[in-house]
Amino acid sequence: MNTLYLIPGVLLGFVLGANDGASIFGPLVAVGSISRKTAVLISSIFVLLGAVLGGNAGVKTLSSLTTLNQYQTSIAVLAASITVVLMISLKAPASVSQAIVGSLIGIALVCGTESIRWSVLVKIASIWVITPILASFFAFVVYRVLALIFSRLRSIHLQDLLLRYTTFIAVCYSAYSLGANNVANVTGSFVGRGLSSSVAQFLGGICIGFGILFFSRRMTFVIGKSIILLDHFSSLVAAISTATNVFVFSLVGVPVSATQSTIGAVIGAGMSRGERLSSTRTKVRIILGLTLTPCLAGVVSAFLYLLLRGG
Amino acid sequence: MGWIVGRKEQEIIKKVLEHLDVMSVELLELRKLIEKYLSHQIDDVEQLAEKVRYYEHQADIARREAETLMYSGAFLPNFRGDLLGIIESADKVGNKGEYIADILELEHPVIPEILNSQILKLFDLCVETYETLKISIKDLFEDLEKIEEHVLIVEQKEHEADGVERCLIKQIYKMDISNGHRIQLKELVRSIADIADRAEDCSDRVEIVSLKRRV
Numbered sequence: 001m002n003t004l005y006l007i008p009g010v011l012l013g014f015v016l017g018a019n020d021g022a023s024i025f026g027p028l029v030a031v032g033s034i035s036r037k038t039a040v041l042i043s044s045i046f047v048l049l050g051a052v053l054g055g056n057a058g059v060k061t062l063s064s065l066t067t068l069n070q071y072q073t074s075i076a077v078l079a080a081s082i083t084v085v086l087m088i089s090l091k092a093p094a095s096v097s098q099a100i101v102g103s104l105i106g107i108a109l110v111c112g113t114e115s116i117r118w119s120v121l122v123k124i125a126s127i128w129v130i131t132p133i134l135a136s137f138f139a140f141v142v143y144r145v146l147a148l149i150f151s152r153l154r155s156i157h158l159q160d161l162l163l164r165y166t167t168f169i170a171v172c173y174s175a176y177s178l179g180a181n182n183v184a185n186v187t188g189s190f191v192g193r194g195l196s197s198s199v200a201q202f203l204g205g206i207c208i209g210f211g212i213l214f215f216s217r218r219m220t221f222v223i224g225k226s227i228i229l230l231d232h233f234s235s236l237v238a239a240i241s242t243a244t245n246v247f248v249f250s251l252v253g254v255p256v257s258a259t260q261s262t263i264g265a266v267i268g269a270g271m272s273r274g275e276r277l278s279s280t281r282t283k284v285r286i287i288l289g290l291t292l293t294p295c296l297a298g299v300v301s302a303f304l305y306l307l308l309r310g311g
Numbered sequence: 312m313g314w315i316v317g318r319k320e321q322e323i324i325k326k327v328l329e330h331l332d333v334m335s336v337e338l339l340e341l342r343k344l345i346e347k348y349l350s351h352q353i354d355d356v357e358q359l360a361e362k363v364r365y366y367e368h369q370a371d372i373a374r375r376e377a378e379t380l381m382y383s384g385a386f387l388p389n390f391r392g393d394l395l396g397i398i399e400s401a402d403k404v405g406n407k408g409e410y411i412a413d414i415l416e417l418e419h420p421v422i423p424e425i426l427n428s429q430i431l432k433l434f435d436l437c438v439e440t441y442e443t444l445k446i447s448i449k450d451l452f453e454d455l456e457k458i459e460e461h462v463l464i465v466e467q468k469e470h471e472a473d474g475v476e477r478c479l480i481k482q483i484y485k486m487d488i489s490n491g492h493r494i495q496l497k498e499l500v501r502s503i504a505d506i507a508d509r510a511e512d513c514s515d516r517v518e519i520v521s522l523k524r525r526v
Contacts, residue, residue, distance in 0.1 A: 029391070031388070032387060032389070033387060067408065119425050143526075146526075147526040150526050151525075151526055154453070154456055155451075155452050155453055155455070156325060156386075156390060156451050156455065156520075157317060157320050157321070157452055157523060160317070160320065160386055160387050160390060161317050161320075202384075231523065232387050232389065233526055238377030259359065260325075
C-alpha cells in the first residue's frame with residue numbers, strides 16, 4: 001500500500017482525538033472531577049487499547065460500506081477531516097463518524113451508486129438515529145443505580161472519594177469505548193485496500209491517542225461547558241452512559257458520534273432528576289449533527305474528488 | 312498512599328472541627344466574662360477578654376490552615392467552595408464574640424440589674440444555636456441525613472433568641488435612662504443576638520450543601 005494515502009487517515013485520527021476525546025472527558029474536566037492532565041494521559045492509553053482490542057467489528061463495517069479504491073478512500077478521509085475542522089471552527093456540532101460515512105458516500109455517488117452497499121448504509125444511518133435516544137436511556141438507568149449507592153454514603157468525604165474513583169474508571173472506560181468504536185473512522189475504510197485490520201486498528205488507535213494528547217486542550221473546555229454543565233454526580237452519570245452507549249455500538253460494529261451520545265446522556269441524566277434539559281436548541285443541535293455533517297462531508301468529498309480528477 | 316483514603320480531606324475535616332471547637336471555648340470564656348461583668352467583678356473582665364481574643368485568634372489560625380489545605384487539591388472543587396463558605400461564615404460567630412468582649416471591656420456600659428437574667432438567657436440561647444450549628448457541620452462528614460433535623464433546631468433557637476432580644480430592647484426603651492444609654496444597651500443586646508443570627512446564616516449554607524448532595 002502507498003503510505004501517502006494513509007496521511008489523511010493520520011490527520012483524521014488527530015481531529016477525532018481532539019474532538020471526540022474532549023467529548024468523553026470534557027464535562028468531567030469542566031466540573032473539576034478529574035484534572036485535564038490525568039484525563040488526557042489515561043484516555044490516550046485506553047483509546048489505543050480499545051482500538052486494538054475492540055475495534056475489529058467497526059472496521060469490518062466501514063471497510064464494507066463502499067467498493068471505492070485506495071485513492072478514492074484517501075480523498076474521502078481527507079474530505080472528512082476538512083469537514084470536521086470546518087465545522088469545529090464554525091462552532092457547529094461535528095461528528096467524525098458521520099463525516100467519514102458522508103465523505104465515502106459522496107465519492108461513491110460520483111463514481112456510481114453501485115459502489116455503495118446500501119444495506120450497510122441503512123444499518124449505520126438507523127443506528128445514528130437511535131444513538132442519542134439509547135444514550136438517554138442508559139443515563140436514566142445508570143443514574144438510578146448509582147444514586148442508590150451514592151445515597152447510602154452518608155458522609156461528604158466518602159461521597160467525594162466514590163466520585164473521584166468512579167470518575168477515573170469512567171474516563172478509562174470511555175476512552176476504551178471510543179477507541180473500540182471510532183478507530184474504524186480513521187483507518188477502517190483502508191482495510192481490504194492494502195491495509196490489514198490489525199495494523200489499521202493499531203495505527204488508528206495511535207493517531208487518536210496522539211490527537212487526545214496534543215490537540216484536545218481547546219475542545220475540552222468548549223465541549224465541557226457547552227454541554228449543559230451539571231454537578232459532579234450527573235457528569236459522571238453522563239460519562240458512564242456515553243461510554244456504555246459507544247461501547248455497545250462498537251460491539252454492533254457501527255461507529256457513532258461520541259458528542260451526540262454525550263448530549264443524549266446529559267438529557268437522560270436530567271430526566272432522572274426530574275429536570276427537562278432537552279431544549280429546542282439541543283434538539284436542533286442533534287438533528288443538525290445527524291444531517292448537516294454527512295451532507296456537508298459528501299459535498300466536500302465529491303467536490304475534492306472531481307477537482308483532483310479534473311472534472 | 313494517603314490519597315487512596317483521602318488523608319488530605321481527613322486532615323481538613325480535623326481542622327474544620329478544631330476551628331469550631333475553639334470557637335466553643337471562646338464563647339464559654341465570653342459567658343464567664345458576661346457573668347463577671349454583670350456581677351460587677353470588673354477586675355476579672357480584662358483577663359477574660361484577653362482569653363476571648365486569644366481563642367478568637369486560635370480559631371482564625373485553624374480556619375486559615377483548613378483553607379490552605381483545601382486549596383492544595385482536597386475535595387472536589389464545588390464542595391471546596393461550599394466548605395470554604397461554611398468556614399468563613401462560622402468564623403463570623405467568633406468575630407462577634409470578640410466584639411462583645413470589646414464592648415464590655417472598653418466601653419463599660421452600665422447595665423441595669425433588671426436586665427441581667429434576660430441578657431444571660433439571650434446569650435445562652437445564642438450559644439445553644441451555635442452548638443447546634445456545630446453538630447450540623449459535623450453531620451456533613453458523619454451523617455448527611457441528620458442535617459435537616461439540626462438545621463431546623465438552629466432555626467428554632469434563633470427564633471427564640473429573637474424573641475428575647477425584642478423583649479430586652481422593649482424593656483430598655485421603657486427605662487428612664489438617657490437615649491445615649493439606651494442606644495449603647497441596644498447595641499450590646501443586638502450584638503449578642505447577632506451570634507444566633509450568624510449561626511443561622513451559616514446553617515443555611517450547610518443546608519444548601521446537603522440539598523446539593525441529594526440524588
